[in-house]
Amino acid sequence: MSEAPALATRGLVAGYERDLPIVRGIDLTIGKGELVAILGPNGAGKSTYVKAIAGTVPCFGGAIMLDGKDITAMPLHQRISAGLAFVPQTENIFASLSIGENLQLAADVLPKALRAARLEKMWAMFPDLASRPALRAGQLSGGQRQMLAVARALIVEPQVLILDEPSAGLSPKIVSSVFAMLQSINRSGVTILLVEQNVKAALAIADRGVILVEGQLRHEGNAAQLATDPLLAELYLGAQPEKASA
Numbered sequence: 001m002s003e004a005p006a007l008a009t010r011g012l013v014a015g016y017e018r019d020l021p022i023v024r025g026i027d028l029t030i031g032k033g034e035l036v037a038i039l040g041p042n043g044a045g046k047s048t049y050v051k052a053i054a055g056t057v058p059c060f061g062g063a064i065m066l067d068g069k070d071i072t073a074m075p076l077h078q079r080i081s082a083g084l085a086f087v088p089q090t091e092n093i094f095a096s097l098s099i100g101e102n103l104q105l106a107a108d109v110l111p112k113a114l115r116a117a118r119l120e121k122m123w124a125m126f127p128d129l130a131s132r133p134a135l136r137a138g139q140l141s142g143g144q145r146q147m148l149a150v151a152r153a154l155i156v157e158p159q160v161l162i163l164d165e166p167s168a169g170l171s172p173k174i175v176s177s178v179f180a181m182l183q184s185i186n187r188s189g190v191t192i193l194l195v196e197q198n199v200k201a202a203l204a205i206a207d208r209g210v211i212l213v214e215g216q217l218r219h220e221g222n223a224a225q226l227a228t229d230p231l232l233a234e235l236y237l238g239a240q241p242e243k244a245s246a
């Protein structure tokens with residue numbers, strides 16, 4: 001095993017237009033097996049940052065390293081082959097297709113010989129999904145949709161799994177089951193980068209948390225310490241006045 005971090009960004013600049021970068025020089029190193037939570041106020045650039053890492057938003061500067069390999073210039077599908085999986089916040093499943101079709105499509109990026117076995121693995125890992133493969137994904141509850149989205153991402157057996165607000169719109173009880181699942185995936189050896197608005201739940205399973213404000217990394221720390229750090233509230237509240245008084 002190499003000593004390189006699982007994932008790192010160096011001075012990453014990214015956004016939707018070159019002259020208007022949203023992510024403005026982020027340095028972050030994530031060790032193998034770590035679970036890191038990315039926190040920060042609405043509009044801080046969290047989604048843009050992870051989309052840039054996943055390859056769905058252009059990078060204008062800096063570099064992204066996956067297990068020591070520079071993936072900055074790689075298109076999306078090559079990043080997946082290199083070991084990176086991304087669960088976006090929205091449109092992470094095909095609602096009009098069945099559960100089985102959703103998983104089969106995700107398996108299509110794999111060499112043919114591996115597909116059947118990987119599908120079996122996912123069915124074993126997600127018995128709730130396995131019990132009704134023909135059900136249209138659009139019929140699933142919010143929590144089950146997230147499970148399916150995660151199963152789709154895991155089918156390639158990624159080294160690094162990135163998730164953008166997997167708890168959005170879920171009830172507290174379902175949030176804890178989704179987070180318990182993420183924790184067990186992490187314990188099985190998958191490095192996780194988790195963007196969350198649900199600060200408490202995220203820090204409860206994370207090793208480390210980082211706070212993004214206005215496209216820059218403002219603060220980071222051990223998850224347990226960060227959970228009680230007054231600066232956390234300050235950084236969230238501090239960013240509110242722009243948005244609040246409407």
Ligand SMILES: Nc1ncnc2c1ncn2[C@@H]1O[C@H](COP(=O)(O)OP(=O)(O)O)[C@@H](O)[C@H]1O
Nearest residue numbers: 016017022040041042043044045046047048049
């Ligand atoms: N598709 C897009 N095109 C242009 N600007 C965008 C787009 N998506 C987000 N932005 C802008 O990027 C900034 C950061 O958004 P985002 O990364 O979604 O923040 P967060 O996930 O932290 O809430 C916001 O100012 C937002 O308006």
Ligand SMILES: [Mg+2]
Nearest residue numbers: 046047048089
């Ligand atoms: Mg977001």
